Amino acid sequence: MRLSYSLLLGLEVDGVLSERQKLILSAVVDNYIQSAEPIGSRSIAKRNDIGFSPATIRNEMADLEEMGFLIQPHTSAGRIPSNKGYRYYVDHLINPQGIKISKDVLNNIRKIFTEQFNEFEQVIEQTATILSEITNYTSIILGPEIFNTKLKHIQIIPLADNSIIVILVTNTGKVEHKTLTIPKGVSSDEIERLVNFLNSKLVGVPLYQLKSKIKSEIYQEFITNFNNYERSMAIIDQLFIDLDQDSDNKVYVGGATNILNQPEFNDLEIIKDIFSLFERTDEVKQLIKPNNKGIEVRIGTENNLETASNCSVITATYEVDGESIGTIGIFGPTRMNYSRVIRILEYLADDFTQFFTRLYK
Amino acid sequence: MRLSYSLLLGLEVDGVLSERQKLILSAVVDNYIQSAEPIGSRSIAKRNDIGFSPATIRNEMADLEEMGFLIQPHTSAGRIPSNKGYRYYVDHLINPQGIKISKDVLNNIRKIFTEQFNEFEQVIEQTATILSEITNYTSIILGPEIFNTKLKHIQIIPLADNSIIVILVTNTGKVEHKTLTIPKGVSSDEIERLVNFLNSKLVGVPLYQLKSKIKSEIYQEFITNFNNYERSMAIIDQLFIDLDQDSDNKVYVGGATNILNQPEFNDLEIIKDIFSLFERTDEVKQLIKPNNKGIEVRIGTENNLETASNCSVITATYEVDGESIGTIGIFGPTRMNYSRVIRILEYLADDFTQFFTRLYK
DNA sequence: ATTAGCACTCACTTAGTAAGAGTGCTAATA
DNA sequence: TATTAGCACTCTTACTAAGTGAGTGCTAAT
Numbered sequence: 157m158r159l160s161y162s163l164l165l166g167l168e169v170d171g172v173l174s175e176r177q178k179l180i181l182s183a184v185v186d187n188y189i190q191s192a193e194p195i196g197s198r199s200i201a202k203r204n205d206i207g208f209s210p211a212t213i214r215n216e217m218a219d220l221e222e223m224g225f226l227i228q229p230h231t232s233a234g235r236i237p238s239n240k241g242y243r244y245y246v247d248h249l250i251n252p253q254g255i256k257i258s259k260d261v262l263n264n265i266r267k268i269f270t271e272q273f274n275e276f277e278q279v280i281e282q283t284a285t286i287l288s289e290i291t292n293y294t295s296i297i298l299g300p301e302i303f304n305t306k307l308k309h310i311q312i313i314p315l316a317d318n319s320i321i322v323i324l325v326t327n328t329g330k331v332e333h334k335t336l337t338i339p340k341g342v343s344s345d346e347i348e349r350l351v352n353f354l355n356s357k358l359v360g361v362p363l364y365q366l367k368s369k370i371k372s373e374i375y376q377e378f379i380t381n382f383n384n385y386e387r388s389m390a391i392i393d394q395l396f397i398d399l400d401q402d403s404d405n406k407v408y409v410g411g412a413t414n415i416l417n418q419p420e421f422n423d424l425e426i427i428k429d430i431f432s433l434f435e436r437t438d439e440v441k442q443l444i445k446p447n448n449k450g451i452e453v454r455i456g457t458e459n460n461l462e463t464a465s466n467c468s469v470i471t472a473t474y475e476v477d478g479e480s481i482g483t484i485g486i487f488g489p490t491r492m493n494y495s496r497v498i499r500i501l502e503y504l505a506d507d508f509t510q511f512f513t514r515l516y517k
Numbered sequence: 518m519r520l521s522y523s524l525l526l527g528l529e530v531d532g533v534l535s536e537r538q539k540l541i542l543s544a545v546v547d548n549y550i551q552s553a554e555p556i557g558s559r560s561i562a563k564r565n566d567i568g569f570s571p572a573t574i575r576n577e578m579a580d581l582e583e584m585g586f587l588i589q590p591h592t593s594a595g596r597i598p599s600n601k602g603y604r605y606y607v608d609h610l611i612n613p614q615g616i617k618i619s620k621d622v623l624n625n626i627r628k629i630f631t632e633q634f635n636e637f638e639q640v641i642e643q644t645a646t647i648l649s650e651i652t653n654y655t656s657i658i659l660g661p662e663i664f665n666t667k668l669k670h671i672q673i674i675p676l677a678d679n680s681i682i683v684i685l686v687t688n689t690g691k692v693e694h695k696t697l698t699i700p701k702g703v704s705s706d707e708i709e710r711l712v713n714f715l716n717s718k719l720v721g722v723p724l725y726q727l728k729s730k731i732k733s734e735i736y737q738e739f740i741t742n743f744n745n746y747e748r749s750m751a752i753i754d755q756l757f758i759d760l761d762q763d764s765d766n767k768v769y770v771g772g773a774t775n776i777l778n779q780p781e782f783n784d785l786e787i788i789k790d791i792f793s794l795f796e797r798t799d800e801v802k803q804l805i806k807p808n809n810k811g812i813e814v815r816i817g818t819e820n821n822l823e824t825a826s827n828c829s830v831i832t833a834t835y836e837v838d839g840e841s842i843g844t845i846g847i848f849g850p851t852r853m854n855y856s857r858v859i860r861i862l863e864y865l866a867d868d869f870t871q872f873f874t875r876l877y878k
Numbered sequence: 879a880t881t882a883g884c885a886c887t888c889a890c891t892t893a894g895t896a897a898g899a900g901t902g903c904t905a906a907t908a
Numbered sequence: 909t910a911t912t913a914g915c916a917c918t919c920t921t922a923c924t925a926a927g928t929g930a931g932t933g934c935t936a937a938t
Contacts, residue, residue, distance in 0.1 A: 194900090196899070196900050196901080197900075197901080198899090198900075208911080208912090209911070209912050209913080210900095210912085210913095211902095211911070211912050211913070211914095212910085212911055212912070214900090214901070214902075215902095215911090217901095218901090218902080228900095228901085229920095230918085230919055230920070231900085231901065231902095231917090231918050231919055231920095232898090232899060232900050232901060232917085232918050232919045232920070233899080233900070233901090233919080233920080234899080234900065234901090276696065308674075308676075309674050311672060311674065311684075313669075313670050313672065313686050315669075315686075315876070316876070319876070321686060321692060323672075323684060323692065325674050325676075325682060331682060331684065331692070331694040333692040333694075335637065335876065411796070412792065412796070413789060413792045413793045413796060416785065416788065416789045416792065417789075422785055424777065424783055424785070424788075427777065427785075427788065428774060428777045428778075431773065431774045431777065431792075432774045435772070435773070435774060515676070515677070515680070515696065555931090557930070557931050557932080558931075558932080559930085559931075569880080569881090570880070570881050570882080571881085571882095571931095572880070572881050572882070572883095572933095573879085573880060573881070575931090575932070575933075576880090576933095578932095579932090579933080589931095589932085590889095591887085591888060591889070592886090592887050592888055592889095592931085592932065592933095593886085593887050593888045593889070593929090593930065593931050593932060594888080594889080594930080594931070594932090595930080595931065595932090
């Protein structure tokens with residue numbers, strides 16, 4: 157009776173597969189990514205780069221299943237990759253750098269950055285759209301992070317008797333504007349003095365530090381400089397009240413409907429779950445927030461999100477001065493074309509880094 | 518042999534139905550709106566406000582079908598309203614003013630406007646969300662129209678050596694900002710002079726007139742006032758290039774996933790069509806752009822949009838000084854709770870009008 | 879004018895059957 | 909010993925047939 161080769165050889169250590177097993181795992185994943193159908197031994201044997209009979213492949217597949225890399229949906233079906241299988245595939249079997257991205261696609265990407273108007277929100281929106289078009293998955297982009305964003309300027313424009321528009325400009329080119337209602341009896345002179353004071357004190361401070369800085373350093377000086385300081389403090393509190401929440405870096409989702417073209421999502425309940433996930437911005441942020449700089453791949457349950465348990469997320473960070481300031485992500489089924497998406501995100505993150513660096517300098 | 522009552526009586530004129538026919542049509546529509554199932558004569562007869570036997574009702578229904586108000590999905594099914602039936606129902610059989618909106622719902626609406634921060638984009642976003650929640654349909658809101666928006670102020674903030682942020686503030690409180698790259702060799706002095714000049718000339722001009730005004734009046738004075746006028750003109754052209762397109766009044770969509778809860782949209786192809794429609798902003802705008810002030814109901818094919826041919830759109834305009842400046846809309850199946858939605862939109866449009874009027878004055 | 883009665887239609891459900899893809903095991907082979 | 913051919917077995921999918929039930933239209937009675 158035949159025993160599992162790898163068990164016999166003591167090779168069941170995670171991550172160590174024979175060359176033939178790698179070849180077969182790779183074939184299964186490649187094929188499944190392309191067809192979305194379970195693949196059987198005969199089909200694999202037909203691939204010209206494999207010189208074994210279906211029977212041999214069946215044996216190896218049984219082993220790979222035993223080790224948890226493959227799954228059999230039902231007895232008489234072929235095999236599909238498990239999450240562990242995808243993980244191994246991504247970690248050991250692909251080489252994104254070897255992927256050729258077509259000229260057309262590259263041109264599409266470049267086009268984004270050569271537009272006359274470089275308002276960065278437009279750039280991000282357009283990127284979200286184009287990225288979803290060239291990948292056929294859903295793109296999710298996290299705007300420049302407040303964490304690395306510093307206040308550059310405060311500006312005030314009176315709008316009417318008792319309301320003003322306050323404009324906060326940051327070093328990344330982001331412009332925040334709010335309409336404030338001011339208490340009766342506050343003169344425009346007083347407002348102007350206040351703004352000048354704030355400008356002199358707060359320019360250059362990272363947004364997320366603004367409130368603590370105000371509390372620790374500004375209030376004191378305030379009391380000595382402004383006779384009616386309580387009123388002014390109320391205005392300031394209004395001004396910065398929701399600035400340090402990271403609800404501030406916007407999420408841009410593009411091509412959500414691409415999900416609908418994936419055969420694994422032809423179930424209405426699943427669709428409902430995913431689309432309503434997209435409407436819950438906070439969860440989307442959690443989903444694509446990376447742990448480190450560079451490319452990151454989270455497969456299925458690694459997303460820690462029930463709804464996305466058979467989805468994968470690939471993210472790339474973009475940077476200014478070596479500091480990651482935002483994330484570009486792709487959301488799709490675990491059955492995703494990992495190498496191509498990784499390659500495209502590498503390109504794009506690079507372009508984003510250049511773009512924001514140019515904007516910043 | 519029995520002939521159609523209305524034909525016998527010469528009453529087949531559009532819009533003229535006997536009281537009993539109205540009662541039955543009304544019953545069919547009401548019931549279908551609630552259940553999404555075709556309704557038969559027996560069920561209608563059971564309703565306590567109708568004192569006729571199923572047979573009589575069957576006869577009337579056959580007449581209503583002949584006249585095009587009802588449809589029979591197949592021989593042995595009950596009847597459902599046709600688009601013409603819905604139209605008659607909306608025009609003659611409902612009385613939205615009589616609808617009571619629950620305190621909870623009203624409070625939800627009021628809450629939107631009592632938030633501290635009245636930045637209007639936030640207000641609209643929140644409205645889109647809440648409106649979709651209280652109606653269980655999809656809400657589409659068209660932001661204040663550029664058409665009635667005038668330039669209030671131009672402001673410049675230098676961002677880096679060769680780029681500036683230009684901020685355009687409008688009378689509705691809208692703030693447009695763009696990052697511009699300026700040609701080498703243009704001094705900040707020159708920019709400032711330019712801005713002062715533009716401010717003195719263009720404040721108060723409706724945005725959609727900006728370009729023509731520049732062409733007709735400004736360029737001339739320009740040539741006399743600025744020695745290097747060609748360069749300045751290039752900057753101005755950059756500045757206003759996409760302002761007069763109405764791509765400018767943003768569309769806000771809320772609760773798109775509510776579509777998925779409607780039984781008539783349990784087909785993946787339809788879902789795909791509708792969601793990708795939502796991603797095509799321009800078409801969405803077309804869809805909810807009203808022809809007149811006030812409430813407007815477009816049923817099914819009246820939308821002139823294949824994809825939305827079994828959807829209805831109800832819109833309400835909001836105004837400042839009697840001028841309509843934007844639209845609040847509800848998108849749902851033709852089988853929509855018209856009276857309730859109309860009532861809610863009336864409330865909301867009123868609040869919007871008040872809100873923007875307050876902002877404007 | 880209205881209604882009871884009845885034959886008829888048609889979608890929907892359930893059960894049963896046949897086809898096909900793929901497997902695992904055994905025995906033969908290099 | 910590693911590989912492969914052969915074969916019985918499993919399980920999904922597609923298809924067909926029969927049965928059910930809701931609702932109709934027509935006829936005849938009230």
